[in-house]
Amino acid sequence: MVSLIKIEWTRLLKNKKNLMILGLLLALVLLLSFYNKKLNDGIVLRRNNMYELSVTYSMMERDAIAREYTDTLEGVDPETFDGIYPEENQKRQDYWTRDITFTNKQWVAFRRDGWLDEAKATLDKDRNMKEGLEQGLIRERNSQVRDIRTLQELDNRIRLNEYLVEHGIVPLKTEYEPMAYPYLFYLLGTVFPLALPLVVCLVCGDCFAAEVEEGSIKSWMLVPVRRWGIYYAKLAANFLFIFLSLAVVLGTGFLTAGLFHGFGAADYPVSVFYDVGHLNMAATVPEAAGVTVDYLPVAKAIWQMLLLDGLFTLFLTVLVVSLGSFIRQANTATTVLPLLFTAPAMLLLLAEPGKRSGLVSRIPLCYGYTYDILKAYGRDEVYLMAMAEAVIIALVFIVTKVAVKRKDWIC
Amino acid sequence: MKILEVEHVTKSFRKKKVIDGISFSVGEGKVVGFVGPNGAGKTTTLKLVTNILIPDSGSIHIAGFNILKEREKALANVAGVIENPALYMELSGYDNLRFIQRAYGKSKSDMEQVIEMIGLGHAMRQKTGRYSLGMKQRLGLGMALLADPKFLILDEPTNGLDASGIIELRALICRKAKEGTTVLLSSHILSEVDRIADEVVFIKDGKIVEESAMPPLRKKYLVKAGDAKGVLGQLASIRDAEAVLVNDTTVEFRVGAGDFAKAMRLVCQEEYQVQDIQQEGTQLEHVYQDIFREDA
Numbered sequence: 001m002v003s004l005i006k007i008e009w010t011r012l013l014k015n016k017k018n019l020m021i022l023g024l025l026l027a028l029v030l031l032l033s034f035y036n037k038k039l040n041d042g043i044v045l046r047r048n049n050m051y052e053l054s055v056t057y058s059m060m061e062r063d064a065i066a067r068e069y070t071d072t073l074e075g076v077d078p079e080t081f082d083g084i085y086p087e088e089n090q091k092r093q094d095y096w097t098r099d100i101t102f103t104n105k106q107w108v109a110f111r112r113d114g115w116l117d118e119a120k121a122t123l124d125k126d127r128n129m130k131e132g133l134e135q136g137l138i139r140e141r142n143s144q145v146r147d148i149r150t151l152q153e154l155d156n157r158i159r160l161n162e163y164l165v166e167h168g169i170v171p172l173k174t175e176y177e178p179m180a181y182p183y184l185f186y187l188l189g190t191v192f193p194l195a196l197p198l199v200v201c202l203v204c205g206d207c208f209a210a211e212v213e214e215g216s217i218k219s220w221m222l223v224p225v226r227r228w229g230i231y232y233a234k235l236a237a238n239f240l241f242i243f244l245s246l247a248v249v250l251g252t253g254f255l256t257a258g259l260f261h262g263f264g265a266a267d268y269p270v271s272v273f274y275d276v277g278h279l280n281m282a283a284t285v286p287e288a289a290g291v292t293v294d295y296l297p298v299a300k301a302i303w304q305m306l307l308l309d310g311l312f313t314l315f316l317t318v319l320v321v322s323l324g325s326f327i328r329q330a331n332t333a334t335t336v337l338p339l340l341f342t343a344p345a346m347l348l349l350l351a352e353p354g355k356r357s358g359l360v361s362r363i364p365l366c367y368g369y370t371y372d373i374l375k376a377y378g379r380d381e382v383y384l385m386a387m388a389e390a391v392i393i394a395l396v397f398i399v400t401k402v403a404v405k406r407k408d409w410i411c
Numbered sequence: 412m413k414i415l416e417v418e419h420v421t422k423s424f425r426k427k428k429v430i431d432g433i434s435f436s437v438g439e440g441k442v443v444g445f446v447g448p449n450g451a452g453k454t455t456t457l458k459l460v461t462n463i464l465i466p467d468s469g470s471i472h473i474a475g476f477n478i479l480k481e482r483e484k485a486l487a488n489v490a491g492v493i494e495n496p497a498l499y500m501e502l503s504g505y506d507n508l509r510f511i512q513r514a515y516g517k518s519k520s521d522m523e524q525v526i527e528m529i530g531l532g533h534a535m536r537q538k539t540g541r542y543s544l545g546m547k548q549r550l551g552l553g554m555a556l557l558a559d560p561k562f563l564i565l566d567e568p569t570n571g572l573d574a575s576g577i578i579e580l581r582a583l584i585c586r587k588a589k590e591g592t593t594v595l596l597s598s599h600i601l602s603e604v605d606r607i608a609d610e611v612v613f614i615k616d617g618k619i620v621e622e623s624a625m626p627p628l629r630k631k632y633l634v635k636a637g638d639a640k641g642v643l644g645q646l647a648s649i650r651d652a653e654a655v656l657v658n659d660t661t662v663e664f665r666v667g668a669g670d671f672a673k674a675m676r677l678v679c680q681e682e683y684q685v686q687d688i689q690q691e692g693t694q695l696e697h698v699y700q701d702i703f704r705e706d707a
Contacts, residue, residue, distance in 0.1 A: 003513040010509070014502055218497035219554065221463045223514045224486035408464050 001233055004223065008207070008237035018203050022245050025195060029187060029253035036178040036186065037261060043174045115170055123161045130154050160269060163295050169265045179264030181298045183257040187250060188305045194342060196309065199246070200316045201338035204238040206330040207321060213330050228404045231325060239317040243310065250306075269295035315389045316341065322400045413472075414439045414488070414562045414593045415460065420469030422459055422617075429455050431617040432469070437562075437595055437610075442588045444604035445597040446699065447614035453597045456614065457493050457566050460595075462486065473562060491564030491595075496551020500540035504531055504550050507539055511557045521557060528583070529553035544571030552580070556587075563587060566597045581607060601699055613699070634662045637684030645677040660686075 012018055130151065164171055172182060211217035220230050257263075320337055327333040415437040422430040430452050437443045447453050458464040460471055462478045462485070471478040476485035498507050512522050526532050529549040539547060548571045555563060565584075569577050584594055584607055598604050604611060613620045636642045642662045646654035652674060654664035666674050679685055 003516065007510050007513055010506065011499060011502070014506070016501060214498075214500060215495055216497045216499045218463060218493055219510055219514075222461055222486060222490060222493075222497075222558075224483045224489075226482055227462075229483075 001225070001229060004220075004225065004230065004233035005237045005240075008234050009241060012203070012207075012237060012241045018241075021199060021202050022249065025199060026249050026252060028195075029191070029249055030256055032187070032191065033178045033183055033253060033257045033260065036176045036183065040174050040176040040178065043176065047174075116165065116168070119161050119165050119171070123158065123165065126154055126158045126161065130158065156271075160271075160295060163269050167265070167267055169268055172264075172268070177264075178257050178261045180254050180258035180262070181264040181266055181268060181302070183261075184250065184254045184302055185270065185298050185305075187253055188302060188309065192246075192309065194346070196246070196313065197316055197341040198338055200242055200313065200320050201341050202334055203242060203245075204317055204320045205324045205337040206327075206333040207234050207238055208325040209327045209333040210330040212328050228401050231321075231400060231404050234325075235318065235321045238321055239314055242317055243313055246313070264298075266299035267297035270298050270301045271295060311389065315393060318393050318396055322396045325400065326403070412439045413437065414474055415595065416470075416472040417456075417460065418470050418472075420456075420459060420466045420471060422455060422464060422466050429617050430459065430466070433614070433617070433619045434469075435612050435619050437593060439561075439593055440588070440591050441609045442584060442594045442596060442607050444608035444611040445595055445614065446601065446604060446611055449599075451614045452617040453614055454494050454566055455617075457491070457564055457595070457597060461489060461491065461493060461564065463493065488561040489564060490555040490558035490560035490562075491566070492548075492551040492555050492568060493564065493566045495570070496547045496554070498539045498542075498547060498550060498554075501538060503536050504539055504542070504546075505535040507550060508535075508554060508557060511554045515558045517557055517559070521559070525553045525557045528556065530579070545573055545576050548572055549576065552583075556583075560592065562593045562595070564595045564597075567599065568596070569598060569600055569603060577603070631663060631665050631690070633657070633687075633689045634664065634678060634685060635660055635687040636662065636678070637686070638682065641683045642678050642685070645680075645683070646674060648677065649674055 134151070163169075172179075175182070176186070208217065211220070221227075223230070225233075320341065324333050324337060327336070413436045417436065418434050419432050420430055420434070421428060421432050433452075433456065445453055445456070455464065459466050460473070460478070462471075462482055465479065471485075473485040474488040476488075478485045499510070508522050508525065511517070512519070526535060529552060531546060531549055531553065534542065534546060539550060542550065548568065552565070552568060555565070563584075568580055572580060581603065584596070588594055588607075594607075596604060596608060634642055637660065639656060639658070639660050639662050643654050643656050646652050646662065646664050646666075649666065649670050651670060652664055652666045654662055657663050664674070675688075678688075
């Protein structure tokens with residue numbers, strides 16, 4: 001059996017098509033790290049401009065308010081209002097002005113030098129803001145801070161900044177920052193749900209059909225082993241090949257991003273949006289308001305995603321190799337199977353987080369968003385899906401084994 | 412001892428019966444020709460024998476092992492080239508041989524010997540996709556030989572081979588047969604089967620129509636001579652020769668390869684005024700024509 005696995009391994013390794021597919025994936029992963037850098041810089045620039053504008057607007061508003069009060073009561077110091085108005089009014093002024101500048105200010109990452117002081121200051125302001133909102137001290141004319149969604153968002157932000165300050169982690173400017181850890185997380189969450197089924201189908205889909213077309217399958221069929229031994233050998237070699245190839249691609253992407261853009265913090269927080277079943281790198285502003293958010297270290301999230309992706313790779317390889325063994329034309333295998341297995345991933349990518357429902361909401365488990373489900377729906381859901389995968393694998397094994405033994409199978 | 416026993420095997424493709432209850436056997440150490448017209452079911456039979464296809468009914472035993480129940484034991488005795496050489500076109504000749512070397516646990520020195528035997532040492536690093544048909548055939552044969560089987564199955568092994576390739580192949584099969592390897596040889600070239608085979612199995616429309624031991628090689632010759640009767644008299648002194656007077660100047664005779672020189676010595680004497688001697692096909696060709704007259 002081991003020698004048959006080695007034979008199939010050699011075939012996979014020397015197959016031009018396979019090398020081309022993996023080469024393209026590697027190139028995509030390398031290029032994306034530089035594209036993300038460009039994207040990140042663009043977003044930061046845009047947010048900086050918005051911040052500058054909002055600060056100017058805020059100051060103008062503040063002056064207008066000050067003028068309003070000074071018109072009413074003479075002798076007021078427009079900078080402090082101290083000693084003239086009751087304390088309650090003073091608080092209102094403070095919360096209101098801070099809110100306007102703060103929301104936009106949060107869009108811009110803290111400066112790398114002195115980020116800790118800024119984070120602490122922001123944390124203080126946020127806590128004040130939260131208190132003001134809870135006590136109803138914020139004036140109603142400020143529409144941005146009057147509903148519960150904003151309170152939730154504020155709470156999420158406070159916990160994020162607490163996490164950053166507590167762990168001494170420099171915050172990301174945006175979620176696209178191409179440092180090694182966030183980049184690996186980005187690849188697993190956005191590129192791999194589509195790339196994984198595509199690569200598995202294109203590499204493994206024709207592992208029998210191409211040999212049937214070429215005639216080389218007869219060499220396999222004459223080897224004195226049981227028929228399903230041939231199937232198992234091919235399956236094992238294909239799984240190992242896919243698994244190691246993807247590991248090399250991910251590893252190269254991780255190292256390249258690390259060498260060019262820095263590795264970043266392994267315990268950088270990942271936001272887990274429970275209510276919509278979604279994960280994202282926590283940048284300075286949570287991406288969705290009004291949902292329960294938790295934070296977990298990125299390295300832990302990556303590790304668990306890799307484990308579940310490994311299981312899914314096995315699941316997918318078993319399905320693709322088994323179905324592929326009944327197809328006699330290589331072209332059919334490499335067109336029908338990718339369409340079949342990437343369709344759910346396409347659906348998933350098209351569906352907005354939070355708008356997935358029914359079956360679509362279960363697809364993430366199989367297509368790289370496994371951790372989303374784990375956090376969003378609880379562990380039972382994951383075990384249920386893992387069991388479903390195991391049952392499907394067992395069924396496919398049984399059907400293939402019977403077919404392999406009793407039918408003409410591939411010839 | 413029979414190395415191959417096929418009993419009442421049938422096989423249908425989409426309700427069309429292509430093999431219809433065939434039974435035949437191959438004795439150990441024999442070279443058996445498997446002969447039939449195109450579409451008779453030769454390759455399908457060989458695929459059934461090697462378990463590439465599974466029969467609808469009947470049983471196949473190789474070296475006493477049922478191919479369906481004890482596949483690994485049965486196939487441990489078999490290697491061959493079925494239909495065309497099973498090669499990976501993107502891999503080199505060397506890598507293709509490595510397939511068999513690994514699958515059958517053979518040593519590298521075994522591989523070197525086979526490379527030398529098939530005469531492809533110069534092309535071992537080339538991709539087999541660039542090989543000529545003859546080179547592919549040689550490599551396929553090499554792969555079968557590397558497995559060192561007791562039972563060698565060759566389906567149209569002379570396809571694409573040049574004259575020297577055919578001569579080498581013939582010598583190789585004879586050598587293997589002497590070493591005790593059983594060979595089942597399917598070929599359209601009857602003269603090749605005629606030269607090599609000990610027995611012949613004829614198949615037509617998925618049925619075995621004749622299974623018989625080959626008589627010693629007996630070719631038909633036409634002798635034109637002034638004294639044809641004299642020639643006839645001389646040939647009558649050879650025990651296994653069959654001679655017939657066609658007309659006053661022509662004698663038709665059949666003689667085994669071993670007696671051919673003797674026949675020539677007796678016939679080619681001045682007094683008989685021999686003008687011409689022509690070879691007229693083999694006995695197998697005549698048998699073939701008799702059996703497959705409708706197809707012809």
